[in-house]
Amino acid sequence: AQSVTQLGSHVSVSEGALVLLRCNYSSSVPPYLFWYVQYPNQGLQLLLKYTTGATLVKGINGFEAEFKKSETSFHLTKPSAHMSDAAEYFCAIETYSGGYQKVTFGTGTKLQVIP
Amino acid sequence: NAGVTQTPKFQVLKTGQSMTLQCAQDMNHNSMYWYRQDPGMGLRLIYYSASEGTTDKGEVPNGYNVSRLNKREFSLRLESAAPSQTSVYFCASSGGWAGVNEETQYFGPGTRLLVL
Numbered sequence: 001a002q003s004v005t006q007l008g009s010h011v012s013v014s015e016g017a018l019v020l021l022r023c024n025y026s027s028s029v030p031p032y033l034f035w036y037v038q039y040p041n042q043g044l045q046l047l048l049k050y051t052t053g054a055t056l057v058k059g060i061n062g063f064e065a066e067f068k069k070s071e072t073s074f075h076l077t078k079p080s081a082h083m084s085d086a087a088e089y090f091c092a093i094e095t096y097s098g099g100y101q102k103v104t105f106g107t108g109t110k111l112q113v114i115p
Numbered sequence: 116n117a118g119v120t121q122t123p124k125f126q127v128l129k130t131g132q133s134m135t136l137q138c139a140q141d142m143n144h145n146s147m148y149w150y151r152q153d154p155g156m157g158l159r160l161i162y163y164s165a166s167e168g169t170t171d172k173g174e175v176p177n178g179y180n181v182s183r184l185n186k187r188e189f190s191l192r193l194e195s196a197a198p199s200q201t202s203v204y205f206c207a208s209s210g211g212w213a214g215v216n217e218e219t220q221y222f223g224p225g226t227r228l229l230v231l
Binding site: 041043046051108 | 119146155207218221223224225
Protein backbone atom coordinates (compact mmCIF):
# COMPACT_ATOMS: atom_id res chain seq x y z
CA ALA A 1 0.00 0.00 0.00
CA GLN A 2 1.11 3.55 -0.58
CA SER A 3 -0.02 6.82 0.88
CA VAL A 4 0.72 10.52 0.92
CA THR A 5 0.18 12.84 3.86
CA GLN A 6 0.18 16.59 3.50
CA LEU A 7 0.49 18.37 6.82
CA GLY A 8 -1.75 21.39 7.02
CA SER A 9 -4.76 21.88 4.80
CA HIS A 10 -4.24 25.66 4.92
CA VAL A 11 -0.96 27.57 5.13
CA SER A 12 -0.64 31.35 5.31
CA VAL A 13 2.57 33.26 4.66
CA SER A 14 3.41 36.90 4.19
CA GLU A 15 4.54 38.10 0.79
CA GLY A 16 8.33 37.69 0.65
CA ALA A 17 8.43 35.03 3.36
CA LEU A 18 9.58 31.45 3.03
CA VAL A 19 7.03 28.95 1.74
CA LEU A 20 7.22 25.43 3.21
CA LEU A 21 4.57 22.85 2.33
CA ARG A 22 5.05 19.44 3.88
CA CYS A 23 4.57 16.05 2.28
CA ASN A 24 5.37 12.65 3.73
CA TYR A 25 4.88 9.40 1.88
CA SER A 26 4.72 5.70 2.49
CA SER A 27 5.61 3.14 -0.16
CA SER A 28 6.99 -0.39 -0.28
CA VAL A 29 8.64 0.19 -3.65
CA PRO A 30 10.73 3.10 -4.92
CA PRO A 31 8.38 5.98 -5.62
CA TYR A 32 8.15 8.76 -8.11
CA LEU A 33 7.06 11.93 -6.30
CA PHE A 34 5.32 14.98 -7.68
CA TRP A 35 4.05 18.37 -6.68
CA TYR A 36 1.14 19.78 -8.65
CA VAL A 37 -0.47 23.21 -8.35
CA GLN A 38 -4.12 24.04 -8.93
CA TYR A 39 -5.36 27.57 -9.47
CA PRO A 40 -9.07 28.28 -8.92
CA ASN A 41 -11.37 26.62 -11.43
CA GLN A 42 -8.50 25.03 -13.28
CA GLY A 43 -6.95 21.61 -13.63
CA LEU A 44 -3.70 20.59 -12.00
CA GLN A 45 -0.35 21.39 -13.50
CA LEU A 46 3.04 19.96 -12.68
CA LEU A 47 5.37 22.03 -10.50
CA LEU A 48 8.19 19.51 -10.19
CA LYS A 49 8.92 15.84 -9.87
CA TYR A 50 11.45 13.42 -8.47
CA THR A 51 12.07 10.23 -10.40
CA THR A 52 15.69 9.14 -9.96
CA GLY A 53 19.03 10.86 -9.56
CA ALA A 54 19.48 14.19 -7.83
CA THR A 55 17.37 14.41 -4.72
CA LEU A 56 16.96 18.20 -4.86
CA VAL A 57 14.66 19.03 -7.72
CA LYS A 58 13.83 22.44 -9.05
CA GLY A 59 10.53 23.30 -10.61
CA ILE A 60 8.73 26.19 -12.16
CA ASN A 61 8.10 29.55 -10.50
CA GLY A 62 11.08 29.24 -8.14
CA PHE A 63 9.83 26.18 -6.24
CA GLU A 64 12.02 23.28 -5.25
CA ALA A 65 11.67 20.09 -3.26
CA GLU A 66 14.07 17.63 -1.71
CA PHE A 67 13.53 13.88 -1.66
CA LYS A 68 14.67 12.54 1.72
CA LYS A 69 14.37 8.78 1.76
CA SER A 70 15.39 8.47 5.42
CA GLU A 71 12.58 10.81 6.44
CA THR A 72 10.14 9.64 3.72
CA SER A 73 9.54 13.28 2.91
CA PHE A 74 9.27 15.46 -0.15
CA HIS A 75 8.64 18.98 1.18
CA LEU A 76 8.06 21.88 -1.19
CA THR A 77 9.83 25.19 -0.60
CA LYS A 78 10.18 28.61 -2.12
CA PRO A 79 12.47 31.25 -0.59
CA SER A 80 10.17 34.22 -1.15
CA ALA A 81 6.41 34.02 -1.58
CA HIS A 82 4.68 36.01 -4.27
CA MET A 83 1.00 36.91 -4.39
CA SER A 84 0.64 34.81 -7.53
CA ASP A 85 1.65 31.70 -5.54
CA ALA A 86 -1.75 31.62 -3.84
CA ALA A 87 -3.24 28.30 -4.97
CA GLU A 88 -3.80 24.75 -3.83
CA TYR A 89 -0.83 22.39 -3.91
CA PHE A 90 -0.99 18.62 -4.17
CA CYS A 91 1.72 16.10 -3.44
CA ALA A 92 1.43 12.80 -5.33
CA ILE A 93 3.18 9.45 -5.35
CA GLU A 94 3.37 7.11 -8.31
CA THR A 95 4.71 3.59 -8.32
CA TYR A 96 4.93 0.84 -10.86
CA SER A 97 5.16 -2.69 -9.58
CA GLY A 98 4.25 -6.08 -10.97
CA GLY A 99 2.91 -4.53 -14.14
CA TYR A 100 0.53 -2.23 -12.28
CA GLN A 101 0.70 1.51 -11.98
CA LYS A 102 -0.60 3.16 -8.84
CA VAL A 103 -1.10 6.86 -8.28
CA THR A 104 -2.10 8.49 -5.01
CA PHE A 105 -2.65 12.18 -4.36
CA GLY A 106 -2.52 13.96 -1.04
CA THR A 107 -5.51 15.93 0.21
CA GLY A 108 -3.99 19.24 -0.77
CA THR A 109 -2.69 22.38 0.97
CA LYS A 110 -4.19 25.76 0.22
CA LEU A 111 -1.57 28.47 0.29
CA GLN A 112 -2.64 31.98 1.19
CA VAL A 113 -0.19 34.83 0.62
CA ILE A 114 -0.78 37.92 2.74
CA PRO A 115 0.34 41.25 1.32
CA ASN B 116 -1.78 21.26 -29.23
CA ALA B 117 -4.97 21.41 -27.22
CA GLY B 118 -3.55 19.04 -24.58
CA VAL B 119 -6.34 17.32 -22.64
CA THR B 120 -9.89 18.42 -23.37
CA GLN B 121 -13.02 17.51 -21.46
CA THR B 122 -16.69 17.91 -22.25
CA PRO B 123 -19.00 19.10 -20.86
CA LYS B 124 -17.60 21.77 -18.55
CA PHE B 125 -20.66 21.71 -16.31
CA GLN B 126 -23.65 19.40 -15.98
CA VAL B 127 -26.68 19.09 -13.74
CA LEU B 128 -28.36 15.70 -13.46
CA LYS B 129 -31.30 14.31 -11.56
CA THR B 130 -30.83 11.22 -9.44
CA GLY B 131 -31.04 8.13 -11.64
CA GLN B 132 -30.11 9.84 -14.88
CA SER B 133 -27.14 8.67 -16.90
CA MET B 134 -24.43 10.58 -18.67
CA THR B 135 -21.02 10.19 -20.25
CA LEU B 136 -18.09 12.49 -19.65
CA GLN B 137 -15.78 12.76 -22.61
CA CYS B 138 -12.02 13.18 -22.57
CA ALA B 139 -9.54 13.45 -25.41
CA GLN B 140 -5.80 14.08 -25.61
CA ASP B 141 -3.68 14.99 -28.57
CA MET B 142 -0.25 14.23 -27.08
CA ASN B 143 -0.09 10.61 -28.27
CA HIS B 144 -0.05 9.47 -24.64
CA ASN B 145 -0.46 5.84 -23.72
CA SER B 146 -2.06 6.24 -20.29
CA MET B 147 -5.26 8.04 -19.37
CA TYR B 148 -6.98 8.57 -16.02
CA TRP B 149 -10.23 9.70 -14.47
CA TYR B 150 -10.22 11.38 -11.05
CA ARG B 151 -12.82 12.98 -8.87
CA GLN B 152 -12.00 15.90 -6.61
CA ASP B 153 -13.98 16.58 -3.46
CA PRO B 154 -13.25 19.19 -0.78
CA GLY B 155 -10.75 17.97 1.77
CA MET B 156 -10.20 14.67 -0.03
CA GLY B 157 -7.76 15.59 -2.76
CA LEU B 158 -7.98 13.69 -6.00
CA ARG B 159 -9.14 10.11 -5.99
CA LEU B 160 -8.55 7.82 -8.93
CA ILE B 161 -11.71 6.31 -10.38
CA TYR B 162 -10.36 4.33 -13.32
CA TYR B 163 -7.31 4.38 -15.49
CA SER B 164 -6.18 2.97 -18.79
CA ALA B 165 -2.49 2.13 -18.99
CA SER B 166 -2.69 1.63 -22.73
CA GLU B 167 -5.22 1.40 -25.52
CA GLY B 168 -7.44 -1.60 -24.96
CA THR B 169 -6.92 -1.90 -21.20
CA THR B 170 -8.72 -0.38 -18.25
CA ASP B 171 -8.29 -0.89 -14.52
CA LYS B 172 -10.13 0.16 -11.40
CA GLY B 173 -8.74 2.85 -9.18
CA GLU B 174 -9.59 3.77 -5.63
CA VAL B 175 -13.29 4.64 -6.10
CA PRO B 176 -14.73 2.82 -9.14
CA ASN B 177 -18.20 1.98 -7.83
CA GLY B 178 -20.98 3.59 -9.85
CA TYR B 179 -18.78 4.30 -12.85
CA ASN B 180 -17.76 2.62 -16.08
CA VAL B 181 -15.12 3.62 -18.59
CA SER B 182 -14.31 3.04 -22.23
CA ARG B 183 -10.95 3.56 -23.89
CA LEU B 184 -12.37 4.21 -27.32
CA ASN B 185 -8.99 4.61 -28.98
CA LYS B 186 -5.61 5.98 -28.02
CA ARG B 187 -6.95 9.55 -27.90
CA GLU B 188 -10.25 9.14 -26.09
CA PHE B 189 -11.27 7.86 -22.65
CA SER B 190 -14.85 8.29 -21.51
CA LEU B 191 -16.42 7.98 -18.07
CA ARG B 192 -20.04 6.87 -17.74
CA LEU B 193 -22.41 7.25 -14.84
CA GLU B 194 -25.22 4.75 -15.42
CA SER B 195 -27.50 5.92 -12.62
CA ALA B 196 -26.31 9.14 -11.05
CA ALA B 197 -26.48 9.61 -7.29
CA PRO B 198 -26.06 12.80 -5.21
CA SER B 199 -22.83 11.28 -3.82
CA GLN B 200 -21.38 11.60 -7.30
CA THR B 201 -21.61 15.38 -7.17
CA SER B 202 -17.99 16.34 -7.70
CA VAL B 203 -15.45 17.84 -10.06
CA TYR B 204 -14.12 15.26 -12.48
CA PHE B 205 -10.68 15.51 -14.02
CA CYS B 206 -9.25 13.56 -16.88
CA ALA B 207 -5.50 13.23 -17.21
CA SER B 208 -3.02 11.57 -19.53
CA SER B 209 0.61 10.59 -19.41
CA GLY B 210 3.11 9.00 -21.71
CA GLY B 211 3.17 5.95 -19.51
CA TRP B 212 6.07 4.11 -18.01
CA ALA B 213 8.08 3.61 -21.16
CA GLY B 214 10.67 6.15 -20.08
CA VAL B 215 11.91 8.36 -17.30
CA ASN B 216 10.14 11.47 -18.47
CA GLU B 217 6.85 9.97 -19.42
CA GLU B 218 5.10 9.59 -16.08
CA THR B 219 4.02 13.21 -15.67
CA GLN B 220 0.27 13.60 -15.83
CA TYR B 221 -1.35 16.37 -17.83
CA PHE B 222 -4.79 17.39 -16.65
CA GLY B 223 -7.88 18.63 -18.41
CA PRO B 224 -9.84 21.65 -17.12
CA GLY B 225 -12.43 19.52 -15.32
CA THR B 226 -16.16 18.83 -15.46
CA ARG B 227 -18.32 20.10 -12.64
CA LEU B 228 -21.19 17.68 -12.02
CA LEU B 229 -24.14 18.37 -9.77
CA VAL B 230 -26.56 15.53 -9.06
CA LEU B 231 -29.85 16.61 -7.51
